[in-house]
Amino acid sequence: MMTYNETAERELTLEEKLELALFPVIREKINRKRKYTGYDLLINGNTEEVISTVTSKYELLRNSDLYGHLKKYEGLHITEVLNFVDRRFFFTFRVDGEPVTIGNEVLYPTLRVGNSYDRTMGVSFMSGHFRIICNNGAYIGNADKTFYIKHITKDFQDKVFKAIDTTLAQSKAIIKVQYEEYIKIEVTEEHVVKVLKKMPTQYFTDLVAYTDKFGMPPNGWELLNMISYVLTHDANRDKEATILLENSLTSYVNDLLGITNAKFNKMVQDRLES
Helix, strand or coil: CCCCHHHCCCCCCHHHHHHHHCCCEEEEEEEECCEEEEEEEEEECCCCCEEEEEECCCCCCCHHHHHHHHCCCCCEEEEEEEEECCCEEEEEEEECCCCEEECCEEEEEEEEEEEECCCCCCEEEEEEEEEEECCEEEEEEEEEEEEEECCCCCCHHHHHHHHHHHHHHCHHHHHHHHHHHHHHCECCHHHHHHHHHCCCHHHHHHHHHHHHHHCCCCEHHHHHHHHHHHHCCCCCCCCHHHHHHHHHHHHHHHHHCCCCHHHHHHHHHHHHHC
8 A cells, every 4th residue: 555655755656656545535524513514525545544634524526436437448557646645636647548649649539537635626627638748748738628517516416427438428529620610710929928828937948949949830730739748847747736737728818719619529429410
């Protein structure tokens, strides 16, 4: 049995990271004078450490149940596990049997799932694609296919699993529609400047290197390429801030280019029916 603190000083394998993230979570009622207070403790079953205090209305989704549901999919395997002090987690899964070739690129449908035990976020998941750049992997999601389900939602677990199932069924169509939509949108210098302003200054060197080598991105697809470059060079992928930046940039680019949720969903549905 491993614990987060015991392994914090060394580099872990993916299997070890997954094992740590799937620790048992015990839910224990808080009583006062033998009367239930309406609050519960969430406890790490391996270390007996209290993770957080939640109300009786809080719907708990254990990582072990979430992973157990996703393991049912053939060809779907985990590529990244991010564990932030046993409280917030991100899991990235790739569908290896369903690559999509666009030009000289081979893209893999990908699903990133976030979960927490400390009430800081609901269950989130974003469908996107995995791109290989300079032997590093960058995950670029599509914020128009992002779901966020709060831990106080009725039928919480059923809704999470249903949304995941629907998203995976549409994964190839999502990539193709995303590419076709993005490449049609002309990107101006103003677009690029606005994206630069959203990024921390320590990444400017990589951004300059990218534009020197490839020029300014002419369309939305190449704008995503530019972001991918930065996120696989200077950015520390073990930091929670990098993952939050990755998610927020995708959402910001969609808004910047006018790719609305309704428009994107209709195009995906049309693609599936064609």
